[in-house]
Amino acid sequence: MKDLAQSFLSDEERKQVEACVRRVEQNTAAEIVPLIAPSSSGYPRAALAAAVACGLLAAAVVGYSLGDLVVWEFLALFGAGLFMGTFLNQVVPALRKPFLSRKEMAFEVDEAAHLAFLEHEIFATRDRTGILLFVSVYERRVRVLADAGIAAKVGQEVWDAVAAQLAAGIRAGRRAEALCEAVQRCGALVAEAFPRKADDTDELPNLIVESE
Numbered sequence: 001m002k003d004l005a006q007s008f009l010s011d012e013e014r015k016q017v018e019a020c021v022r023r024v025e026q027n028t029a030a031e032i033v034p035l036i037a038p039s040s041s042g043y044p045r046a047a048l049a050a051a052v053a054c055g056l057l058a059a060a061v062v063g064y065s066l067g068d069l070v071v072w073e074f075l076a077l078f079g080a081g082l083f084m085g086t087f088l089n090q091v092v093p094a095l096r097k098p099f100l101s102r103k104e105m106a107f108e109v110d111e112a113a114h115l116a117f118l119e120h121e122i123f124a125t126r127d128r129t130g131i132l133l134f135v136s137v138y139e140r141r142v143r144v145l146a147d148a149g150i151a152a153k154v155g156q157e158v159w160d161a162v163a164a165q166l167a168a169g170i171r172a173g174r175r176a177e178a179l180c181e182a183v184q185r186c187g188a189l190v191a192e193a194f195p196r197k198a199d200d201t202d203e204l205p206n207l208i209v210e211s212e
Contacts, residue, residue, distance in 0.1 A: 003212045004038040004137040013176035014207060020180040021206040024187035029194040030129045030150060031204040032186050033122055034179050038212050039093070039138035040112035046099040051086045054095075055079070093138060105139045112136060113143035123147050125203045129194055131159075131186050133166065133179070142167040144186070153193050162186060 009017065021032050113134035117123070122130035128149035135142050144159035144166075162185055169178025 005036045005210050005212070006038075008036045008135070008137050009176060009179075009209070014209070016176050017179050017183070018206040020183050022202070024183050025196070025202065025206075027196055028129075028187050028191040029127060029196050029200055030131055030187065030190045031122075031125050031202075032131045032133065032183050033120070033204050033206070033208060034133040034183065035116055035120065035135065035208040035210070037112060037116065037134065037136050037210045040105070040136045040141075041108040043096050043100060043104075043108070046096040046104075047086075049099040050095045053099075054084060105141060109134075109136045109139050109141040109143055113145055117145050120205075120208060122204065125149075127194070129190070130204060131190075133163075133182055133186070135166070135170065135179075140167065140171060142170070144182075150190055150194065154189060158189060162189075 017034055021034065024032060113132065113136075116134055117130075117132050120132075122132045122145070124130075125147065128147040130147040131150060132145045133142070134145065142163040144163040146154060146156075146159055162182055165185070166178050166182040169175075169181065172178070
């Protein structure tokens, strides 16, 4: 199975995004960090449901083709189908999606974004001016989180609008372009309130791409 995050951007597109971040940060003290995550959860409940569905389907199809089955034969077919479904779930994670609700994915992405904010120390800037653009590839969802310094002046609803625009661009197949547009929009929103200082340094990574 391909790594969803590693394959999200080409090498050239990664350079494009990193260059965009450096360029935008020339005009603001904000530290903008795009982060590409493969997924926000393994969704074990959905994986189990998908495996059970595969098991039942396999048992029903094979049972129908063979004719009447006794109970133990059906259970044996179900067990084989369950094993196959579990394997397919690992190879094709999209099989879990029919068993996931939008609410569940939104919750997991939000949790993962906050965890990433802490794990990658987006808070570790001099004036608490970090901004995380969290892209969860499997769910095709985005969260934008700003650190305390910026959050005191720019409300979360503004960052939610940036996230919605970025997600729409990604769904349209404009991955690198949409990321750059979101970075530029973030910079424009904070440039006046958080101008670049004479001794400003690049405190955080300009792009983080996680692995499975």
